[in-house]
Amino acid sequence: MWTLTLRGGARVAVVAAEWYDAFGVVTSGRVQLELRDGDPGPVLGRDAGFWLRGTGVRALRNPGRRTARVRIVSPQGQDRHMPVSAPRTPVAEGWRNDMNRMNDTGVGAGPASGRTSHTHGLRGLAGTGFIATLAAMVATTLAAALAQAVGVDFEVPDGGETIPLSGFAVVTGFFSVVGIVVAVALLRWSARPAERFVWTAVSLTAISLVPPLLSGANAVTTTALLALHLVAASVMIPTLVRSLRTRTD
Secondary structure (H helix, E strand, C coil): CEEEEECCCCEEECCHHHHCCCEEEEEECCEEEEECCCCEEEEECCCCEEECCCCCEEEEECCCCCCEEEEEECCCCHHHHCCCCCCCCCCCHHHHHHHHHHHHHCCCCHHHHHHHHHHHHHHHHHHHHHHHHHHHHHHHHHHHHHHHHCCCCCEECCCCEECCHHHHHHHHHHHHHHHHHHHHHHHHHCCCHHHHHHHHHHHHHHHHCHHHHHCCCCHHHHHHHHHHHHHHHHHHHHHHHHHHHHHHC
């Protein structure tokens, strides 16, 4: 057994003759399996295991910026073929024997374990986003109530009506859920979900500031509406970014 270390963006080819029947366990960071047909494979997080035999994997790649480590077990002693650039770490013989027994019985926990770990990550992100959504709804509603208390009428000339406090909560909740969906999609399919979410969320927030400017409301109401957009964004964006980084480190 040895430990394969992959720095951010690093890639190691999987040569069938050298990696035959190898079993890997991600111990830190994230590792993406690069398939032989050229398509990107699943991104596996910490504690995810995978077989290399019969999976069509041609390379292991670190899609993140932080160093990733994978413990590789080759029951038939192929570790002597490991490239010299990949440092090896000896482990207890008992652990090796356990892995050999897994190989002998044909038990493969790799892809299933990876899917389970990834599913838990998606659910955790969605749960965090839901809590942040509630916080954003409360924050914007309270801010709108305070604005009304100091004289902001929130009257929009186009509709001739005053925006009710419940309207702020509903709109904040809707667009916060959209943000959660975007974050979950990036965690599922992007190699750098946190960075891309920041770019996407900031862009969407900037776009959301356009309608208040075009609403025809007075300057005080327009300013208050812009501020409420930023209040919701200041709650949702940092929370989801932290959650994404936690699940991709």
